[in-house]
Amino acid sequence: MARKQPRPEVSRRKFLAAAAVAGATTALAPPAKAATTDGSISAPRRPSALPPTMQVAVAETATPKELPRIGGVPGSDFMVDVIKTLDIKYLPSNPASSFRAIHESLINYGGNKLPEFLTCAHEESAVGMAHGYFKVAGKPLMTLCHGTVGLQHATMAIYNAWCDRVPVIIVGGNDLDAAHRPPGVPTIHSAQDINALVRDFTKWDDTPVSLQHFAQSFVRAYKIAMTPPYGPVAISLDAGLQQEPIRNNGEKLYIPRYVPTSPPQGDSGAVKEAARLLANAQNPVIVVDRAARSENGVQLLVQLAEALQAQVIDQGGRMNFPSTHYLRRPPTVVGNADVILGLEVTDFWATVNTYIDNGEHGIGVNTTKIKPETKLISINSSELLTKANYQDFQRFQSVDVSMAADAESTLPALIEAVKSAIPDDRKAAIEKRGEAARKAFAEARERTKQAAALAWDASPVSTARLVMETWAQIKDLDWSLVASSGNVSNWPRRLWPMEKYYHWLGASGGYGVGYGAPASVGAALANRDLGRFSVSIQSDGDLMYAPGVLWTAARHKIPLLAVMHNNRGYHQEVMHVQRLSNFRNRVASLGGDMGPIGTSIENPDIEYQKLAESMGWWGKGPIKDPAQLGPALKEAVAVVKSGQPALLNVWTQPR
Numbered sequence: 001m002a003r004k005q006p007r008p009e010v011s012r013r014k015f016l017a018a019a020a021v022a023g024a025t026t027a028l029a030p031p032a033k034a035a036t037t038d039g040s041i042s043a044p045r046r047p048s049a050l051p052p053t054m055q056v057a058v059a060e061t062a063t064p065k066e067l068p069r070i071g072g073v074p075g076s077d078f079m080v081d082v083i084k085t086l087d088i089k090y091l092p093s094n095p096a097s098s099f100r101a102i103h104e105s106l107i108n109y110g111g112n113k114l115p116e117f118l119t120c121a122h123e124e125s126a127v128g129m130a131h132g133y134f135k136v137a138g139k140p141l142m143t144l145c146h147g148t149v150g151l152q153h154a155t156m157a158i159y160n161a162w163c164d165r166v167p168v169i170i171v172g173g174n175d176l177d178a179a180h181r182p183p184g185v186p187t188i189h190s191a192q193d194i195n196a197l198v199r200d201f202t203k204w205d206d207t208p209v210s211l212q213h214f215a216q217s218f219v220r221a222y223k224i225a226m227t228p229p230y231g232p233v234a235i236s237l238d239a240g241l242q243q244e245p246i247r248n249n250g251e252k253l254y255i256p257r258y259v260p261t262s263p264p265q266g267d268s269g270a271v272k273e274a275a276r277l278l279a280n281a282q283n284p285v286i287v288v289d290r291a292a293r294s295e296n297g298v299q300l301l302v303q304l305a306e307a308l309q310a311q312v313i314d315q316g317g318r319m320n321f322p323s324t325h326y327l328r329r330p331p332t333v334v335g336n337a338d339v340i341l342g343l344e345v346t347d348f349w350a351t352v353n354t355y356i357d358n359g360e361h362g363i364g365v366n367t368t369k370i371k372p373e374t375k376l377i378s379i380n381s382s383e384l385l386t387k388a389n390y391q392d393f394q395r396f397q398s399v400d401v402s403m404a405a406d407a408e409s410t411l412p413a414l415i416e417a418v419k420s421a422i423p424d425d426r427k428a429a430i431e432k433r434g435e436a437a438r439k440a441f442a443e444a445r446e447r448t449k450q451a452a453a454l455a456w457d458a459s460p461v462s463t464a465r466l467v468m469e470t471w472a473q474i475k476d477l478d479w480s481l482v483a484s485s486g487n488v489s490n491w492p493r494r495l496w497p498m499e500k501y502y503h504w505l506g507a508s509g510g511y512g513v514g515y516g517a518p519a520s521v522g523a524a525l526a527n528r529d530l531g532r533f534s535v536s537i538q539s540d541g542d543l544m545y546a547p548g549v550l551w552t553a554a555r556h557k558i559p560l561l562a563v564m565h566n567n568r569g570y571h572q573e574v575m576h577v578q579r580l581s582n583f584r585n586r587v588a589s590l591g592g593d594m595g596p597i598g599t600s601i602e603n604p605d606i607e608y609q610k611l612a613e614s615m616g617w618w619g620k621g622p623i624k625d626p627a628q629l630g631p632a633l634k635e636a637v638a639v640v641k642s643g644q645p646a647l648l649n650v651w652t653q654p655r
């Protein structure tokens, strides 16, 4: 085959070399006449506050006027072709020069569609949005960030995504070539290996050095991120590779086809053994954390629980099991279990043990919560994902049957195995278990309602009232609780009828505070496209980490109702310092605030409704009188239904 005529091309290395030399020279030269490296005199340099960009350098030093417009097709156009094959809908990002070439390709060549660029005010917000989005849409987003400083900002959100088993594709711009990259800030913003920063809490990372390498890496990154256990991945994107034209060197670039990997299923022998234990148990208990990855996962869990009439403890990493189902039970029921099945449980040790932090000598006390003969079974894909440094794998817990497998995709086989393992003479006893569970469920629900009624008329508003007044206004809509930051005593999961997968998305995973606001906006974006109504319970501390995401929501027309759980403090830390003060027989120093010094967010009180309004939201508050809450919520719901995000600043009780 005849080789194609090479395209007219400019070597970026030469191009940059010229610019860099010119830039360096102008920085040193006297203002009137600037000398170039060959000693000739060029035209006077105009003042510039910035280190010269390539174009500025050209203009200032009269290096050949002809310094070319790029010839041929930019490398980053090909990158956009690759990205487009993966159907990534949005790209929340804070702009930066290290990825300006692909940025330009995305909006001009790619038409700003698939992905659409969403402007973010902080890299942490961009990753947090992608995190929330995935949990609704089941599809990952990508973000671009400045590979050093931008990635530094993004890291906590990446850690949250890692701990929460959520895929996010992080692409960091970086200029690798020390001999040719622009001096000054772009060099300060370059590193040998930007991915090192996040390597301990990403599933995979790469630094492609050619366009073909990029195509492979990007498709591979997507595939790895989307294979359970899901997780974030990082790609370092060289500025030169983005900016240079395609040089095909006789080899045609191609885009590898993405074919999803099927999730890991439990070994058939282990599934059989688990089924045998469960089918013969007197009192089997199922504990679920991130067990359901989809609506199908919820249905499968219901099938398994009903087949066994087993009680289910939903630890809430996702909406795993309907809150209205009679088999749903509180964590305490592990005490009577003879077999416990844990499905994607983050912390099996703490599921079956108790830890109290203020033991006699200032050290923690461990006690078991289960009977010594209780058999433990675990299906957990996280066993395939451990790394050494960060400790999200929790304490070591011995279990009797341990499967390094994805729970949702192992459930069909387990359900079948359980059904065939139940001996005929156990069927009546299993039915009876169901009757007892119905009774216990009804009684527990009554107790919960009574507890919610306590301090119903208190001002500031009780957390139960906050949550139930919100419920009253959204219950007839196709609603989704996208986040609940801070802690409102778990009232939504205790009292709202949560039956669909999207009714509850779980928490941050890594408990890095500052997740709630951006994840809500990202999840609301996914819900917007599906025609659903998004509501978040938004705490004050969480919002103040990076409130700029409010602007992103308004700018990109993402409707969201944020009901504030504004307890004017970092209440979790109020309790910690108070507890330690008590433990040491000291009175906590308040310094004129409500909580121990360093834990209050008051004096001055933040006017969150004004903060939101200033960024294009509808805002109201602060509401302190519970009687005003219902009408205000009604107004806010109408605003959100019209397409605008709305924030209600409600002063609440701490918990």
Ligand SMILES: Cc1ncc(C[n+]2csc(CCOP(=O)(O)OP(=O)(O)O)c2C)c(N)n1
Binding pocket: 156, 485, 486, 487, 511, 512, 513, 514, 539, 540, 541, 542, 543, 567, 569, 570, 571, 572, 573, 654
């Ligand atoms: C990034 C980060 N910084 C600090 C903490 C420690 N921390 C845990 S809970 C909490 C309080 C958060 O305040 P808020 O969101 O208002 O919730 P509240 O406890 O008041 O309900 C803090 C600071 C953390 N988990 N993550």
Ligand SMILES: [Mg+2]
Binding pocket: 486, 539, 540, 541, 565, 566, 567, 568, 569, 570, 571
């Ligand atoms: Mg708070």
